[in-house]
Amino acid sequence: MERALHPDLSKKGVQVMEQTGKTVFSITTASNMVEYTRAGVGKNLGKKKYIQIVIFDVHKSTASTKIVSSDYVDYIHLVKANGKWKIINVLWERNN
Secondary structure: OOOOEEEEEEEEEEEEOOOOOOEEEEEEOHHHHHHHHHHOOOOOOOOOOOEEEEEEEEEOOEEEEEEEEOOEEEEEEEEEEOOEEEEEEEEEEEOO
16 A cells, blocks of 8 residues: 555545435545555455446546446546656545
C-alpha cells in the first residue's frame, strides 16, 4: 500500500443515508490506508473476483481511471512523481 499511494493522498467516500436522505462523506489519508491494510481491513471483500479497470486518460505526469469491483466503484487520479506512478486522489462509493 505504501508503494502505491502518494503521501498527500485524499480519499473520499460518498454515501446517502437511507434514514435522512442526506449525503455524507468519509475521508481517508494515506497513513490511514497503510494502517487499515496492516490490520487486514477489507481482506475478505471482493470474493466474487469481479474487477473492471477503465483508463480514461494519461497525460505526461497525470492519469485518470475508473475501477469497478463487486464491492466498490472508485474514480482514481494518479501522478507520476520522481519517476513512479502514485495514487493521489480517490472518490468512491459502494457498488450495491
